[in-house]
Amino acid sequence: MSSLAENPQVVDLSRSSVRDLNHALHQLRPGDELGEWHVREPGGAHAVACGLTVPVKVVVEGPTGYYAAGMNQQATVILNGNTGTGVAENMMSGFVHVKGNASQSAGATGRGGLLVIDGDAAARCGISMKGIDIVVKGSVGHMSAFMAQAGSLVVCGNAGAALGDSIYEARIFVRGKVADLGADCIPKEMGTEDRAVLADLLARAGATYPPEQFRLYGSARKLYHFHVDHLSSY
Amino acid sequence: MCGIVGLFLKTPVLEDQLGLHFARMLGRMASRGPDSAGFAIYGDPSPAGWFKATLQHPLETYDWAALGRALEAKFGPGLRFRTCSTHAVFELHAPEPAVRLFLEQAHPEVTLMSAGTRMEIMKEIGAPEAVLGRFHVAERSGSHAIGHTRMATESAVTTLGSHPFSTGLDLCLVHNGSLSNHSRIRERLRGEGIRFKTDNDSEVAAGYLTSRLRQGDTLSEALEHSLDELDGFYTFTVGTRDGFAVLRDRIACKPAVMAETDDYVAMASEYRSLAVLPGIAQADLWEPEPGIVYSYSRAA
Numbered sequence: 001m002s003s004l005a006e007n008p009q010v011v012d013l014s015r016s017s018v019r020d021l022n023h024a025l026h027q028l029r030p031g032d033e034l035g036e037w038h039v040r041e042p043g044g045a046h047a048v049a050c051g052l053t054v055p056v057k058v059v060v061e062g063p064t065g066y067y068a069a070g071m072n073q074q075a076t077v078i079l080n081g082n083t084g085t086g087v088a089e090n091m092m093s094g095f096v097h098v099k100g101n102a103s104q105s106a107g108a109t110g111r112g113g114l115l116v117i118d119g120d121a122a123a124r125c126g127i128s129m130k131g132i133d134i135v136v137k138g139s140v141g142h143m144s145a146f147m148a149q150a151g152s153l154v155v156c157g158n159a160g161a162a163l164g165d166s167i168y169e170a171r172i173f174v175r176g177k178v179a180d181l182g183a184d185c186i187p188k189e190m191g192t193e194d195r196a197v198l199a200d201l202l203a204r205a206g207a208t209y210p211p212e213q214f215r216l217y218g219s220a221r222k223l224y225h226f227h228v229d230h231l232s233s234y
Numbered sequence: 235m236c237g238i239v240g241l242f243l244k245t246p247v248l249e250d251q252l253g254l255h256f257a258r259m260l261g262r263m264a265s266r267g268p269d270s271a272g273f274a275i276y277g278d279p280s281p282a283g284w285f286k287a288t289l290q291h292p293l294e295t296y297d298w299a300a301l302g303r304a305l306e307a308k309f310g311p312g313l314r315f316r317t318c319s320t321h322a323v324f325e326l327h328a329p330e331p332a333v334r335l336f337l338e339q340a341h342p343e344v345t346l347m348s349a350g351t352r353m354e355i356m357k358e359i360g361a362p363e364a365v366l367g368r369f370h371v372a373e374r375s376g377s378h379a380i381g382h383t384r385m386a387t388e389s390a391v392t393t394l395g396s397h398p399f400s401t402g403l404d405l406c407l408v409h410n411g412s413l414s415n416h417s418r419i420r421e422r423l424r425g426e427g428i429r430f431k432t433d434n435d436s437e438v439a440a441g442y443l444t445s446r447l448r449q450g451d452t453l454s455e456a457l458e459h460s461l462d463e464l465d466g467f468y469t470f471t472v473g474t475r476d477g478f479a480v481l482r483d484r485i486a487c488k489p490a491v492m493a494e495t496d497d498y499v500a501m502a503s504e505y506r507s508l509a510v511l512p513g514i515a516q517a518d519l520w521e522p523e524p525g526i527v528y529s530y531s532r533a534a
Contacts, residue, residue, distance in 0.1 A: 044505035063505050082519060084505060085489060103489065103521060122521050123486055142486075142524065 014041040018048055028054045044084070049077050055094070066103075069096045072113060088115045091132055104141065107134045110151070116205045123160065126153040129170055135205035145172050146182065154201050156209055164217050168224075172217040173198050175209055183233040184223040190216040235385040236410040237263025237503045238397075238490075240471045241511075242378040242478050242530050247497050248512070253374030257366045258510040259502060260381040264362040266410075266503055267383030270396040271365040272357025274406045274473045277376040280325055280351045285403070287324045287333060288347040288354045290393065298322040301341060308336055319368040320393075321347065321356045330403065345394065345431070350404030352475055357382075357396040377532065380473040382408040388416075389434040399440035402447060404475035409436035410503055411468030411488045419463065439464060443472070457481045457527045469522075471501055477531030486524035493517040499530045 011021045021039060028034055034056040042048050046065035049058045052075035060068070060077070065084040069077035073092040082100040091110040098106075101119035108124070110132025117125075117134070123141035126134050131150040139157030146162070148170035158176035165182020171194060172185070181187075190198075190211075198211045222230055239259040243249055253275070260271065280286055289301075298317050302324065306313055309328035316323055326333055330349050337346055348355035358365045362383045366372065382397035389395050398406040413419075416435035419442060424430070428441045442464060446456035453474060460470075461484060469488040472479045480501050482490055492501045493508045495517045502508050511517070522528050 043509040063509070065504060065506055082505065101519075101521075103491075104486070123524070 009035050010038045010040065012040045013043060013045055013048070018045050022047065022050055025049065025052055025056065025058065028052075028056055030054050042081070046084070049075070052077070052094070063100070072096060082119070087117075088113070088132070091115065101138070102136075106136075107132050110134075112151075114201070114204060120157070126151075126170075129153065133201055135201050135207060137205070137207055139176065142179070143182070145170060145185075148172070152197055152201060154198065154205070154207075154214070156207055164219075166223060167217075167219045169219060171197065173211075173214040174217065175214045178215075178217070181217065184220045185217055186220045188216045188218045190214070235266045236397075237266030237383040237507070238381070238408045238410045238469065238471050239263055239502045239507050240378070240380040240408075240473070240478050240480065240500065242499045243497060244499065244530075244532070245497050246377075249377060250375045252376045252379060253370075254372045255511055256374075256379040256381065257372040259500070259507040260371070260383065261363055261366060262507040262510060263381075263383045263503060267385045268361055269386050269391045270357065270359040270384045270393070271362035271382065272355065272384075272396045272398055272408075273369075273371060273379055273381035274348065274353050274355045274398045275371070275374050275376050275379040276352045276404075276473065276475070277354065277374065278352070281327075284325055284327045285330050285349055285351055286354060287326060287330075287337075287349050288321055288356065289324065289337070290321050290345045290347050290356075291343060292320060292393070294320055296320075296344070301344065304340065305333070305336070308340075309333065318356065318370065320358060321369070323354050348400045348406065350475065352377075353400075353404045353406060353473065355398050355400055355406055357398070358393055359391055359396065377476075378473065378478055380406065380408055380471050380478055382410075387412055388436075389432060392432070395432045395434045395437075397436060398473065399434075399437045401440040401443045401472070404473075405443070405447070405453075406473045407436065407440045407443060408471050409439055409468055410490075411466060411483070413439060413464055413466035413468065415465040435466070439468070439470065453479055454527045454529055461525055469503070474529075474531065477529065479527060479529035480522050481527050482522050482524050484525040490522050491519065492522055492528065493519050501528075 037058045039060040042062045044065045050070040053073045055074040057076045063081040067086045070089045072094045074094045076095045079098045085103045086105045088096040089108040091113040093112045098117040102121040104122040106121045106125045107115045108127045111130045115134045117136045120138035121140045125140040125144040127146045129148045135154040137156045142160035145164045149168040152171040155174045159178045161179040162182035164185030314325045397408040413435040416438040423441045469490045470481045
């Protein structure tokens with residue numbers, strides 16, 4: 001706690017606990033002088049900068065563990081390093097930027113906000129996403145966008161097997177190769193609105209690829225209701 | 235849950251510090267497996283014709299010297315042994331199958347944890363930090379080590395149910411995950427003559443590898459066959475005489491991170507364990523791909 005008291009905007013996790021860090025961040029209220037927080041020596045710790053609810057900026061210098069920036073609302077969290085399972089899971093709003101690779105289930109169940117991953121994301125990126133936008137500048141692993149319901153997943157590299165399995169109304173844009181598509185996920189024509197969504201996300205993520213290089217995938221809408229002819233797909 | 239770690243030194247530079255770094259790695263995985271812990275460490279090889287038998291008895295007061303005399307009476311004089319908490323490592327100039335049979339018949343009170351020219355397996359129930367301390371792991375030298383912290387899901391918290399499981403001479407396995415078809419495969423392997431000491435699913439994975447290796451598979455081939463036959467989810471790390479191998483199932487729910495520098499290759503369930511290693515900031519870091527065997531050896 002001492003390092004928090006001495007300099008509340010720099011937290012060294014080799015001397016302070018994650019609980020202390022998150023507690024201090026949870027004390028911030030809208031209208032406070034929020035400033036910018038720097039977190040050092042995370043050492044792969046779990047749950048760094050979770051549950052933030054105000055538009056504070058938190059920069060984490062080093063590798064983080066599970067659920068970094070989880071349940072984020074409004075905050076900007078920059079992760080300068082690789083990050084573990086479930087980064088920005090269940091994000092409601094705000095911005096999370098991973099300047100490295102992310103493990104599995106990045107952005108899982110997110111309802112809003114933007115998650116940008118400069119490197120690769122492992123399996124199940126955007127699983128059950130419900131409105132979050134995710135831009136991965138590298139590639140994503142298998143089962144990405146599984147049961148994705150809303151929002152967009154932009155993949156500048158390649159996508160692993162079973163992309164978009166059981167997808168609902170999310171958009172998936174992939175620039176590279178897709179290993180194969182999951183049940184009920186199909187290529188779609190990219191319309192004007194889709195292209196505008198993609199261009200906006202690429203611009204906000206700082207990715208310079210032209211939208212024309214991407215292909216859109218979405219739901220064939222055949223699994224919405226039970227049909228005996230589709231039994232093998234359920 | 236469970237946590238697994240492996241540290242393989244590519245060069246002799248860090249060999250004196252193997253135990254120190256390995257113990258710190260395994261200690262970081264205590265939160266993933268607080269029930270028990272175990273490790274396999276690969277030290278100096280026994281002379282030609284000799285092998286190491288690592289034995290366990292529940293009581294630290296067990297009379298290992300008396301067992302030594304019994305072994306000498308049977309196999310001739312000159313054996314060496316050292317004790318370490320509930321375990322003892324005997325070095326014998328004798329055929330391993332004959333020693334194994336003698337122990338089973340004449341001394342069923344002790345358990346043969348491992349046999350090999352380099353490998354020693356030690357494991358106990360209790361908090362991982364305490365287990366590491368009991369066996370003085372931080373003071374050990376060697377070329378590589380693999381370890382496990384257990385949160386039991388499939389069978390009871392016992393010493394024998396802890397990992398690693400020996401899969402043959404100088405071979406062992408640690409497992410994070412759960413197998414769903416272990417009963418059926420255990421029965422099949424029993425039919426092949428493979429013997430099991432527990433109801434543990436991971437012991438079946440170890441027995442499966444033993445079976446495949448006996449049929450002539452290389453270690454990589456045996457691991458690749460396991461992808462088709464072992465149903466469940468897993469990250470395996472396998473220790474061999476000269477190296478180690480890592481495999482995740484094709485779904486890859488169970489975590490694994492690997493790191494490589496000029497001096498070592500390391501794997502762990504979480505990066506937190508790798509963070510304690512020297513030079514980690516400059517290491518190549520990656521997650522093993524699903525269904526791909528990663529193997530390392532000094533001989534390669």
